[in-house]
Amino acid sequence: MRNFRKELWFNVPTRRAFINITTQVEECLRESNIKEGLILVNAMHITASVFINDDESGLHKDYEKWLEKLAPHEPINQYLHNRTGEDNGDAHLKRQVMGREVVVAITEGRLDFGQWEQIFYGEFDGGRRKRVLVKIIGE
Ligand code: ZN
Numbered sequence: 001m002r003n004f005r006k007e008l009w010f011n012v013p014t015r016r017a018f019i020n021i022t023t024q025v026e027e028c029l030r031e032s033n034i035k036e037g038l039i040l041v042n043a044m045h046i047t048a049s050v051f052i053n054d055d056e057s058g059l060h061k062d063y064e065k066w067l068e069k070l071a072p073h074e075p076i077n078q079y080l081h082n083r084t085g086e087d088n089g090d091a092h093l094k095r096q097v098m099g100r101e102v103v104v105a106i107t108e109g110r111l112d113f114g115q116w117e118q119i120f121y122g123e124f125d126g127g128r129r130k131r132v133l134v135k136i137i138g139e
Pocket residue numbers: 081086088089092
C-alpha cells in the first residue's frame with residue numbers, strides 16, 4: 001500500500017466563502033499516482049469545513065442564509081466563546097454543521113463521484129492563512 005500527503009493553503013480575504021477545490025484535489029491524486037484507494041480531505045482549522053455538494057451559486061447563497069439563521073455572526077456577545085476575546089463563536093458552530101472532512105473512493109485513478117458531486121472548502125472566519133490536508137492511501 002502506498003500513501004501520499006499534501007497540504008493545500010488558502011487565504012480567503014472575506015470572513016466567509018465557499019471555494020470549489022475539486023481540481024486541486026484531482027491534482028493531488030494525479031501526483032500520488034495511486035489508482036485504487038481512498039482519499040481523505042479535511043480542514044485543519046476549527047472554523048473551516050470541507051464538504052461535498054453541488055457547484056450551484058443559488059445553493060451556496062442558501063447555505064449562507066441558512067447558516068446565518070442558525071448561528072448569526074452578530075451580536076458577537078451572544079456567544080460565550082467570544083468571552084475569550086475572539087469574535088468567531090458563530091464560525092465554530094457553522095463549521096460543525098458543514099463538517100470537517102470528506103472521504104472519496106478512488107477508482108481507476110479518478111475520484112469516484114456521484115453526478116454533480118464536487119468538493120468545497122468552506123471558510124467561516126477568513127482573513128488569514130489556513131490549511132486543508134489531503135491524504136491518499138491505496139495502490
Ligand atoms: Zn474561536
